Amino acid sequence: MQRLPIHSSSIGVTFLGTASAMPSSTRNHSALALRLGSDVWLFDCGEATQHQIQKSTVKMGKIEKIFITHTHGDHIFGLLPVLAGCLNGAGGTAEGVDDPRTQVNLDEPPLEIYGPLGTRAYIRNGLKFTHTLFGRPFVVHELRFLSDPDTRDYTELPLHAAELPSGRNIPQIDGVWADVYKDEVVSVSAAPIMHSVPCVGYVVTEGPVPGKIDAKKYLPDIKRNKAPMSVMRTLQEGKSVELADGTVLQGPPRRNGRKITILGDTYDPSPVAPLAQDTDLLIHEATNAHLPNVDPHTKETDTYETVQDRAISRGHSTPQMAGLFAKRIGAKRLVLNHFSSRYPGDDHVEPSSKLIMDAIANLAAAEYGDLVLCARDLMTVEVTLPTS
Template sequence: MTTSTTRQPIHTSPINLTFLGTASAQPSSTRNHSALTLRLGSDAWLFDCGEATQHQIQKSAVKMGRIEKIFITHTHGDHIFGLLPLMAACLNGAGGTVDGADDPRTQVNLNDSPMEIYGPLGTRAYIRNGLIYTHTLLGRPYVVHELRFPGDPQDGDFTHLPPHRSESPNGRNIPLKTDLNDTGTWRNIYSDNVLSVSAAPILHSVPCVGYVVNEASVPGKIDPTKYIPDIKRTKTPMSVMRRLQEGEDVELSDGTVLSGPPRRPGRKIVVLGDTYDPSPVASLAQGADLLVHEATNAHLPGIDPATKETDTYESVQERAISRGHSTPQMAGKFATLIDAKKLILNHFSARYPGDDDVNEEARKIMEGIRDMASFEYDGPVLCARDLMSEDVVLQQDNR
């Protein structure tokens, strides 16, 4: 488990999710390759990094310099081809070789706080090979932690090349927990005093990961009128309300003990990679405030003019599964299974335009896709478009 320095609480602010790219396989004129960010207070975490992600960041409210962690779901190109240029941009990269050992571009302090990158086997090798063979120099360090599946080699870097000069030696190979008490998950691969990240394999055509971000418990809602009479009677400073708000017990001068409201669960955000069956992550994802689930293919007769006459709902689903993907109905079923509060559909085929905010035909198509998910799930459903931004607000009735 990686533990950072103390983070300021974020429960008084929304966690913001910004979709930088919502396409599958091929980008279109209205959808970029896969990437999304979580903005957590002043920091940003990136999930996947398809081609041209840094261009999308420049169009958004996300600040490049705020990206401190990157989580890769799988190593298909549409989810990772933008990673190296983004690293170069974030870590003061420079091109070209340097001969002098004293050149300042070669002097990277590996003890500085690194950019942390998480992903399946091959993530470290891809980054190392790409940086070395493109002669890319970085001015700040990075570290790669790999989530190793049971069939993976549990040691080594999956490449013969030595570490890049900016690569921290503290990268971990994290084995999947397979004991009786914790079957098939990577729990708390990152944790601090406010946030933690766990993960589990999900089924795709290649090894793929679903990530679950958990906020630590937050103060309960306090009713001041419950405490003020006793506080005033004992002439206790009103500042004691801050301790009560945190759920503490406070003993007053006359022996009266006041108990603060119980703390409530924080927010839970589930970000899935490509999948035709995410059930292995279900136990971690239970009760999610927000689920991001792919919906690559849909059967939309009478709505999508490109619908094949020979297709049926069953044939489209069968074809999606054969390619490792899901339909909106499959996403809706999983949202129902984990009792999610909100579902956002993502990772759409290039045939589905992403300008439904201004294009009437696109609006009808995306409404049709949303309705298909709603047939299986009775909570709110949104269809992601590039640069769409959604706040995850702490609910009073958070489960």
């Protein structure tokens, strides 16, 4: 599907769920939506993601792709309901009643799903044994780790009726999965990140965009030659224009587009660092924090070191670890995500919750060297083009 240029608008990230492991009354399981122009891509689909979408400004019908970081339940249990919502899913009809969903038009553009080994088996088995039919096709691409089999899918079930056979098993080359998706506007690359199970960090990169144009620089030549002002559009794209008197005008050079790095659960995302360098937005987990005199649940025996050791033992990070990584890759903005259920997500209305989340942000900021934002459910962060 041809994508329209997005450089004229912002890229937005809406956090649909910001909890780790157990949801709470103020945080849903992990999921976020990336808006690229008019299209929406989901990253992880924890339980009740479909409900969160309905509460948000995200449109179910705009979802084109879903990227799964890892197959822990708090990141994937909501995937099948979201697919059913996107693809006109249903449980079939009574005997003797025709259902058009039994004959899917596989020539339609599919909804694409990317994830580690096991994603395809999870989907295929879940759909088979819930008797779910779809009205539109889908395809599953798996990012294979070096220890994974080349072809085996962890299931002997045949393709679902709506599943295209063109799903790729994408090998890891030189430590990364480069350009798992790429079109004329945007690309997605990925790398393994360290967790308790195979886990992926994704980097979404916008292609080069038009440079900043100074109209005053070109107007005298354009007016002297009585050229149409439409030549400014050509110059804005970085192209050259030859005027009637032979003067050649050269548009400004194109500049780098935006880069968004979305990490799954991790205690060490180092493998993704080369891909994520100078990212405009880093979304990094901060599951556990030591907050003496702020968090009433703080244990007297805990220290910053013991909390970090416990987080690492479970495959997770502290705010300080997130801040250090953001500084290491030169991230322009850092948003913390994936919080323990003990950390409330109502800090925009509850002063005591704000104290806790501000303390978490400050721990990361002390290492990062800049302001840090803590995500909460249904929050949207815009990623605009730099002014220079």
